Each structure stands twice: as C-alpha cells, then as structure tokens.
Amino acid sequence: MYLGGIEAGGTKFVCAVGDENGNVLARERIATTDTKTTLSGVVDFFKNFKIEGLGIGSFGPVDLNRESPTYGYITSTPKQGWTNYPLVQTMEEALHVPVGLTTDVNAAALGELYNGAAKGLDGCLYITVGTGIGAGLVSQNRLLQGLSHPEMGHILLRRHPDDDFEGICPYHHDCLEGLASGPALEARWGKPANELPVTHKAWEIEADYLAQALMQYVLIVSPKKIIIGGGVMKQTQLFPKIREKLQKLLAGYIDLSEVKEKIDEYIIPPALGDNAGITGALILGSQVLKNKGISQF
Amino acid sequence: MYLGGIEAGGTKFVCAVGDENGNVLARERIATTDTKTTLSGVVDFFKNFKIEGLGIGSFGPVDLNRESPTYGYITSTPKQGWTNYPLVQTMEEALHVPVGLTTDVNAAALGELYNGAAKGLDGCLYITVGTGIGAGLVSQNRLLQGLSHPEMGHILLRRHPDDDFEGICPYHHDCLEGLASGPALEARWGKPANELPVTHKAWEIEADYLAQALMQYVLIVSPKKIIIGGGVMKQTQLFPKIREKLQKLLAGYIDLSEVKEKIDEYIIPPALGDNAGITGALILGSQVLKNKGISQF
Numbered sequence: 001m002y003l004g005g006i007e008a009g010g011t012k013f014v015c016a017v018g019d020e021n022g023n024v025l026a027r028e029r030i031a032t033t034d035t036k037t038t039l040s041g042v043v044d045f046f047k048n049f050k051i052e053g054l055g056i057g058s059f060g061p062v063d064l065n066r067e068s069p070t071y072g073y074i075t076s077t078p079k080q081g082w083t084n085y086p087l088v089q090t091m092e093e094a095l096h097v098p099v100g101l102t103t104d105v106n107a108a109a110l111g112e113l114y115n116g117a118a119k120g121l122d123g124c125l126y127i128t129v130g131t132g133i134g135a136g137l138v139s140q141n142r143l144l145q146g147l148s149h150p151e152m153g154h155i156l157l158r159r160h161p162d163d164d165f166e167g168i169c170p171y172h173h174d175c176l177e178g179l180a181s182g183p184a185l186e187a188r189w190g191k192p193a194n195e196l197p198v199t200h201k202a203w204e205i206e207a208d209y210l211a212q213a214l215m216q217y218v219l220i221v222s223p224k225k226i227i228i229g230g231g232v233m234k235q236t237q238l239f240p241k242i243r244e245k246l247q248k249l250l251a252g253y254i255d256l257s258e259v260k261e262k263i264d265e266y267i268i269p270p271a272l273g274d275n276a277g278i279t280g281a282l283i284l285g286s287q288v289l290k291n292k293g294i295s296q297f
Numbered sequence: 298m299y300l301g302g303i304e305a306g307g308t309k310f311v312c313a314v315g316d317e318n319g320n321v322l323a324r325e326r327i328a329t330t331d332t333k334t335t336l337s338g339v340v341d342f343f344k345n346f347k348i349e350g351l352g353i354g355s356f357g358p359v360d361l362n363r364e365s366p367t368y369g370y371i372t373s374t375p376k377q378g379w380t381n382y383p384l385v386q387t388m389e390e391a392l393h394v395p396v397g398l399t400t401d402v403n404a405a406a407l408g409e410l411y412n413g414a415a416k417g418l419d420g421c422l423y424i425t426v427g428t429g430i431g432a433g434l435v436s437q438n439r440l441l442q443g444l445s446h447p448e449m450g451h452i453l454l455r456r457h458p459d460d461d462f463e464g465i466c467p468y469h470h471d472c473l474e475g476l477a478s479g480p481a482l483e484a485r486w487g488k489p490a491n492e493l494p495v496t497h498k499a500w501e502i503e504a505d506y507l508a509q510a511l512m513q514y515v516l517i518v519s520p521k522k523i524i525i526g527g528g529v530m531k532q533t534q535l536f537p538k539i540r541e542k543l544q545k546l547l548a549g550y551i552d553l554s555e556v557k558e559k560i561d562e563y564i565i566p567p568a569l570g571d572n573a574g575i576t577g578a579l580i581l582g583s584q585v586l587k588n589k590g591i592s593q594f
Contacts, residue, residue, distance in 0.1 A: 139443055146436055146519030154550060155513050158455055171550040216452050220517050222443030253468040
C-alpha cells in the first residue's frame with residue numbers, strides 16, 4: 001500500500017510516497033510559488049503512484065478544527081496567494097484519497113514519535129528553530145489542539161542582560177521567534193548564524209533564550225521528550241548549553257526522575273534529521289486512511 | 298448511587314458525598330494535621346454512606362503515572378508528614394471502593410468542564426491564584442499529563458518596571474507564584490491582598506503578571522476557555538485588567554475567532570465558585586467507578 005506525504009513549507013513542498021511506517025520510496029521537491037503552479041506540480045508527482053491516503057504537514061496557521069467552515073485551510077499566512085487557501089479540499093478533489101492535515105511541527109513530532117527519537121513513548125515535544133520557531137506536542141498519543149494548534153514560538157522571554165536587539169517579530173518584537181530564530185540571529189549579528197564562530201557569544205544568548213522557552217514548556221506541558229530541530233540547531237554546541245541552563249532555571253523543582261542524570265537523552269536533536277516532517281506526514285496519511293478521513297490525532 | 302469526593306488541601310480536607318453529576322448531598326471539612334488524624338476523620342465521614350467510588354483532587358505534587366511504583370502518592374511536598382504518602386492506597390484499603398486521584402486544579406478543571414463555566418466544551422484551563430498558583434488543563438476531553446502533571450505556577454515572567462520585590466518562591470524567587478500568589482502580595486505590600494484598596498497599584502502589577510502567564514498558556518496550549526479562581530481572584534477588578542493586557546500582549550497574533558469580541562466570556566471566574574474542586578472530585582469518582590479504577594482522564 002502506498003501513501004503520500006507532503007511537507008508544505010514557505011519555500012518548497014517536499015512530496016513523498018512511502019509506506020505506513022514512514023519509509024520514503026520516492027520523493028520530489030517543488031518550489032512554493034503561486035498555489036496553481038505549486039499544486040499542479042504536486043498533483044503531477046502523486047499521479048505517478050497509486051496512493052491511498054495523503055498526510056500533509058503544513059506551514060501555518062492552518063485551521064484544524066473539524067467543525068469549522070474553513071477546516072483544512074491555510075488561514076492568515078502572510079505568504080502571498082496562500083491566504084485562506086483550501087489545501088485539504090484541493091488535494092482531495094485532485095487525488096480522490098482521504099487527506100489529513102496538521103502543522104509542519106506536529107508532523108515532525110509524529111515522525112519522531114513513531115519512527116525516531118521518541119519511539120516507544122506516548123508523547124514528545126518537537127521544536128524547530130529555523131526561519132521561524134514553532135513546536136508540536138504529542139501527549140498521551142494525541143496531538144495537542146485547543147482553540148487552534150499551538151503557537152509556541154511567540155512566547156515571552158526575559159531579556160538577556162547583554163542583548164539590546166529590538167527583535168524582528170512583526171507582532172511581538174522580542175518574543176522567542178523575534179529574538180532567537182535564524183533571521184533574528186542574522187539581523188542581530190550582521191551575518192547568517194552558520195557563519196558565526198562556535199565560540200561567538202551569540203550562542204550563549206541563544207542558549208539562554210531556548211532554555212527559557214524549555215522552562216515554560218516543561219512547566220506547562222511536561223513533555224516526555226524534547227526534540228529540537230531546524231537550521232539553527234545544526235549548531236550542535238547549543239545542546240549542552242541549553243541543558244545546563246534549563247537545569248539551572250528549574251532549580252531542582254521538577255522531578256525529572258524518569259530522565260534524571262539523563263538530561264542528555266531528554267533534550268536531543270531529531271533522530272530523523274530533516275526527515276522528521278515528511279515521515280510524520282506519511283504516518284498521518286496512513287492514520288487518515290485507517291480512520292476514513294478522520295485522523296486519530 | 299452515592300459517590301465520594303475529597304478536595305485535599307494543605308489546611309483542610311473537604312469531603313463530600315454526592316452524585317455522578319457532581320451534586321453535593323453531604324459535606325464535611327477536616328483539618329489537615331498529621332496523616333493519621335486527618336485520614337481517620339475522613340474515613341469516619343465516608344463510612345456513614347454507601348459510596349461506590351471516590352475521587353480525590355489533592356495538593357501536590359502527586360504521582361499520577363500508572364506505571365510508577367509510587368502511583369497514587371503525594372510525593373515531594375514540604376507539608377510535614379505527608380511526603381511520599383500513599384494516599385490512594387490508604388483510602389482504597391479503608392473504604393474498599395475504587396479511588397481516582399488527580400491534582401486539586403485538575404479536579405477543578407473537570408468540575409467546571411462538566412458542570413460549570415466550560416460545560417459543552419471539550420476542554421478548559423482552570424487556574425487558581427491563592428496561597429499558591431497552579432493550573433489544570435483539559436484538552437480534547439482529557440487531562441493533560443506528561444512526565445508529570447503541569448506545574449504552570451512556576452513559569453518565568455518579565456518584571457514589571459515598577460516592581461523590585463525579590464519574590465518568595467523558594468525555588469525560583471520571582472517566578473509567577475513567587476510574584477503573584479497571595480503570600481507574595483502580602484509580603485510585597487505589607488498587608489493581606491484583601492486589605493489593599495481596589496485602586497492600589499498592586500492590582501495593575503498583578504494583572505500584568507497574570508496576563509503574561511495567560512499569554513504563555515494561550516500560545517502553548519490554546520485553551521478552549523480560561524477560568525481563574527482562588528482567593529486572590531475575589532478581587533474581581535482584576536478580570537477586565539487581565540483581559541485588556543492579554544489582548545495587548547497577543548497583538549492580534551492569535552485568532553480568537555471563536556471568542557473574538559467575547560473575551561469577557563473567554564477569561565472568566567469559576568461558575569462553581571469554591572465548589573469547582575469538590576464537584577470535579579465527585580465526577581472523577583464516578584468515572585473511576587465506571588472504568589473499574591482507571592480514570593478515563
């Protein structure tokens with residue numbers, strides 16, 4: 001049985017055909033331009049295969065509320081031409097298979113849970129730190145969803161005393177994404193993050209902000225495992241710094257007894273690397289097929 | 298059918314007998330002293346009734362992990378004599394009925410969801426601001442539980458520019474609970490919160506901290522409704538201030554379309570007043586009976 005998966009991003013749509021375990025058999029990247037050009041490329045790719053279900057992990061915000069008249073839409077994105085776009089409906093009409101939709105980070109959390117670093121657990125938090133910052137949470141085998149999907153990248157932080165950068169978030173200026181995303185680092189230090197030396201003080205400040213974010217996430221949703229991916233986290237020197245700073249912030253309050261002395265295994269990079277999202281999209285496609293269009297997540 | 302409910306607090310145990318809808322038929326308050334005295338009072342009360350299931354909403358931290366050897370225990374509480382105390386086991390042995398345990402704030406969230414301000418929804422966030430600050434979340438009809446239950450009262454805040462109080466949290470000093478709980482207000486202003494006039498600037502600062510907390514909760518777990526109870530919230534002038542400050546912080550980023558123009562109905566006091574917790578405990582007792590000892594939450 002073939003399944004389809006899409007990792008729908010602001011610059012490219014990664015399309016894959018694979019199996020219900022998230023193994024990829026064929027893959028194609030299609031540039032994100034206007035909806036018509038991009039999606040006809042996507043449909044052409046999938047028409048080469050007999051897929052039976054499709055899962056999409058998309059940039060957002062997306063409407064995941066089944067009772068909403070705009071369920072399945074990309075909603076208020078600033079990405080031109082994609083605002084209020086009925087992504088699920090378009091793909092269902094074109095491919096005649098059940099389509100499941102979630103956020104890109106939710107898909108990555110599913111991928112890591114079923115086939116990656118959180119395998120065997122009933123939940124994990126997946127955070128991406130790249131062009132933007134976002135996170136998806138699986139808890140008790142379900143994706144957390146309330147009024148909307150989480151928007152964890154925009155939480156408030158305490159300013160690092162050495163940082164007077166105003167922040168780049170158009171809504172909140174110096175929220176987490178405004179201070180710690182890739183573009184924020186570039187604007188703050190005048191060059192792309194990957195050109196800053198490992199010893200640059202940028203990384204102390206970055207680790208401080210990410211540790212603060214983890215403090216809030218741990219206290220509020222108590223994840224079973226924390227997986228941090230995205231371009232900025234290719235700077236692997238961040239991991240030990242984040243772990244150390246988080247332990248300092250928690251000050252022994254939280255009993256991480258299941259993970260104590262093992263924080264190195266609690267806060268980790270994705271086991272699937274850049275494939276977490278597409279793997280999760282395939283798993284979502286499988287689930288949506290099994291449940292006749294309704295994802296169990 | 299009679300059910301039992303206990304709201305187990307640091308100063309008193311409120312015991313109630315009621316029905317599966319959370320209606321209270323009989324009630325008694327027993328002082329929290331040592332475990333033996335308190336719990337024999339509790340058992341004596343319940344022995345007057347033929348209860349078939351018991352739900353407990355307890356002060357914490359409590360171990361709610363079914364796979365843990367200390368499931369059902371009050372764990373690392375500073376409350377003398379209660380540390381590592383097997384509360385569920387003790388009550389099961391004494392009363393021979395299935396016993397369900399959750400946190401006090403989780404029980405209050407259940408009470409408000411089934412019988413109060415969030416009736417008809419599939420989730421809500423219940424926050425108490427009193428001696429301590431804590432919160433319980435129901436999302437998609439389940440209590441959020443990860444490595445442990447949430448500890449939302451200890452999140453980090455940005456300092457209000459007019460506040461140089463060091464904070465009273467023994468772990469984190471100036472976390473939310475350290476700055477905004479009842480004892481923090483008393484330590485900060487030199488008199489109990491309920492003696493401060495409505496126009497005192499304490500309330501501007503308090504509303505700022507609570508709005509910051511709601512900002513983090515909304516972005517991270519996107520509650521269907523936010524219910525704030527506890528002694529400090531008897532200062533009802535806080536509600537409009539909190540709503541206004543939260544909207545300013547969110548800066549239009551979150552689409553509260555289901556509640557837009559209705560933030561007055563989104564952030565509200567408990568409909569059950571001080572009965573939210575005991576109502577939820579009875580509902581938990583009913584659920585634990587139906588599910589043969591395993592709460593569906």
